[in-house]
Amino acid sequence: MNLFKKDQNSDKKEPPSANPRRVSHPELQVINNNPKVSRPTAPQVQRPQQQNVMIPDVRYTVAVASGKGGVGKSTVAVNLAIALSLRGAKVGLMDADAYGPSIPMMMGIKQQPQTSPDKKLIPLIRHNIKMMSIGFLVPDEQAMIWRGPMLHSAIRQFLGDVNWGELDYLVIDLPPGTGDVPLSLTQSIPLTGAVIVTTPQDVALIDVRRGVAMFDRMGVPILGVIENMSYFVCPHCGERTDIFKADGGKKTSEKLGVSFLGQIPIDPEICTGGDLGVPIVASNPESPQSAAFRHAADLLVEQISNQGPQNELKII
């Protein structure tokens, strides 16, 4: 399927397979056959050197994942992207949440992307971030059933057929859970690493373990866990209340041996910022809520700088 109505030489290059279960994601087989892989910490993960041919001018790719929907993954992705850009980095944001793309709304984008003369999609720019969304492929109200190969094709086109240009960071908002999109990404580009967003309750934390296990099996380093909706600060008296549970994400990351990138409060301004298309880090970068996102971005950059050879380049 060619979603951008363009010749797909890249797809033709993929070797055909006699086994339809292995056509799009041969790794699935590997995962099932190899259940006992222990978890190295992010900087120690050994990956085969993969060439970044699809987006050669993008220095670091950071996938933002969560075990379930509604934990604030997209909210964290947009605010992290803006926080990275406030550090002076060139940042792109790819909305790969095929089942609930919400980044255009959160970034305040209503128009569709244009196509360049060389038939590439031109990302839309808002809050200094280059943005593309899988939501542009389907009308808002139309539910889409994505089959694995369709998703794989869409993800590859979102990488190779978009004029991302030179970027320091491409932040990728994944669909919740484990599935086709992270597999397609890891087949297409060398992911610098993944950030897992969770809320502090035990039920959400179980999914963090699943997410960490999935990325481990794919050889993708975990750059850290962010605990969202961690606490509420009363705007009247300033008292802090841990609504769900104190420090669940922090303790889980310690147990799993992954970095903890911090806690984000639950706050009406964070929610309204997303609804209005002006994320809080853009509208009020000096607020305490934004400080939490900016701190997480600082720790994320630190994690990336601790990694292997690709990070010998200057970190912005």
Ligand code: ADP
């Ligand atoms: P996900 O991507 O995990 O499905 P979203 O980022 O779409 O979650 O967030 C779900 C809802 O929760 C949105 O309305 C969003 O504005 C709100 N939300 C997310 N994080 C916070 C927060 N820290 N404080 C208040 N509301 C939040």
